[in-house]
Every structure is written in structure tokens, then in C-alpha cells.
Amino acid sequence: MTCIKVKDLKKSYGSLQAVDGISFEVRPGEIYGLLGPNGAGKTTTIEMLVGLRTRDSGTVDILGYDPQVAPEKVKSGIGVQLQSPAMFPRLTVLELVELFASFYQDPLPVDEVIEMVGLTEKKKAQSRKLSGGQMHRLAIALAIVSNGRIIFLDEPTTGLDPQARRNLWEVILGLKKSGKAVFLTTHYMDEAEKLCDWVAIVDQGRIIAEGHPETLIDEHFKERALEFEQPAYVNEKRLEKLTGVKKIVTDGDLVTLYTETVSQTIAELFDLAKETGQPVNDIAVRRSTLEDLFLKLTGRRIRE
Secondary structure, three states: OOOEEEEEEEEEEOOEEEEEEEEEEEOOOOEEEEEOOOOOOHHHHHHHHOOOOOOOEEEEEEOOEOOOOOHHHHHOOEEEEOOOOOOOOOOEHHHHHHHHHOOOOOOOOHHHHHHHOOOHHHOOOEHHHOOHHHHHHHHHHHHHOOOOOEEEEEOOOOOOOHHHHHHHHHHHHHHHHOOOEEEEEEOOHHHHHHHOOEEEEEEOOEEEEEEOHHHHHHHHOOOEEEEEEOHHHOOOHHHHHOOOEEEEEEEOOEEEEEEOOHHHHHHHHHHHHHHHOOOOOOOEEEEOOHHHHHHHHHOOOOOO
16 A cells, blocks of 8 residues: 555656656655755655645645545645745744644644644744744654645755754654554754664756665665874875775765775774874774665765
């Protein structure tokens, strides 16, 4: 059973192909992540799925309906948070959530939703007086209060402080536990690894990899990432000859070695440090991540 089914979806703006033939399915009780950098086509995709933007071609099925043919049927069964929502500036948080709750047949309790997003102390504040992060949480509350079968979240944690971000992760996981499908876009790969059951990595309007986060990483990496900061090694060619090293990536003074033999690579790295007289301190070893995968597939970091 699927609640979202998309096939060969396309959208262009003049010569720019914003979405270039993507296909995917989302099931109830699943968190599906569309991952990619700004400009990859994520927001355009979500806007076509919820009926805010017309597609050039392809098919979209949301809860059994095409959002271009039966927009009201689709909207009655979903909740949507967009990156730049329009708010009534003089209405309070409580009034806005109550207003949006009135649009749906079976909304969640308003006070409960306000508490979920951490805005209880601000519920009597006008939206124009909220900070950027608080406004973002309000937009998420307006999506959640719908009690829709699908909740669409477009970059839901952008602009939030670390604690608010973690709190929102728990809210999103709670939506999944209640059986809802969550479709989210993000450029935070750690967020996708934490939350998503299935991810599609998009670049320049196309899906370049799709699957369970851990499975995707395991398919592309046998090696671990060995990181240290030392500017003297940024252009050190001898690193390439260390046993097990498959790839070297530098970012400022940070050097990352992708190696299949961590202990041997470290031992030889220390030997090299003695030879060059340039110490290697604070070595960190970690498993490869979705960020590493994006770099491997595209040749650049997701925030470049």
C-alpha cells in the first residue's frame, strides 16, 4: 500500500530543468527523505505534490488523488509546512493554530500541538513578534494540527537551535509511530540518517541514489573515515601511499582519509609524522555517512 506514488515527474523554468524525471513511492508509517543541496529541486517537488505548483509531465498520486485534478481531496488529507509560509502578523500563535485546525474535520488538540513544537510560552504572542526559529516551529504546528495522513515538511529544522532541532526530531518520530507518512526535505544528512526509513538523494533535479540510509552507505563504502586537522598534510602526496587509503578529501585544514585498514593506516601515518616532523593530533575515526556518499557521487559537499 502506498500513500504517495510519483512517476517520471518533471518541471522546468525556461532552460532550467528543476525536476528531471524523478519517481518514488511512500508508504504509511514511513519517513521518506528527499535530500540534496539548495537548488536541487526539493521544494519544487514538494510544491507539485501538494498542489501548489503544476507539473510539466509525469504522474502524481496522493492518497488516491491527483493534486492537479482533485486538489481539495488531497488537501483534506495532508498537512504542509513550507519554508516561507505567509502568516497573519497580528494573530497570536494560539489563534493561528486554532484557525488552521478549523480547516480540517478531525484536527489534533490545539494546545497539545503548540506544546509539541515548544511554543506554549508564546501562544499569546502575535506571530509578527516571533523570532525566525519560533516562526519556523509555528509553521510546523500548522502542518501537524491537520492530523493529516501525510505530513509534508520542507527543510523543517532550518534555523533552529540544536535543542529545538532535537526536540523536533522526536515530534517527527512520534508522527511516524502514530502511523502517518512523513515526507521531508533536508540538506542535513545527519538528520536524514537519524529520522528516515528511506531516502532519495537528488542533485540537479535527478535522483542519484535511493534506499535505506545504512544500506546506501554500506553499498558504496567498505572503508572508515579517518579525520585530523593539520595544514601541513593538506597537499601531502605521501598520504595516498598509506596502506588501505582509497580516497583523500581536504576541507580547509581538515584532512579525511577513507581507509579499509584503520589501524595500519594510523600506524603508517604516525611513521610519516616522525619522518616529516609534522605531528598528527586529535585523530577521529568514524563510519562513512550520507554526507560522504553525496561527496562520492557528486564530487562536492552538499553545502557547496
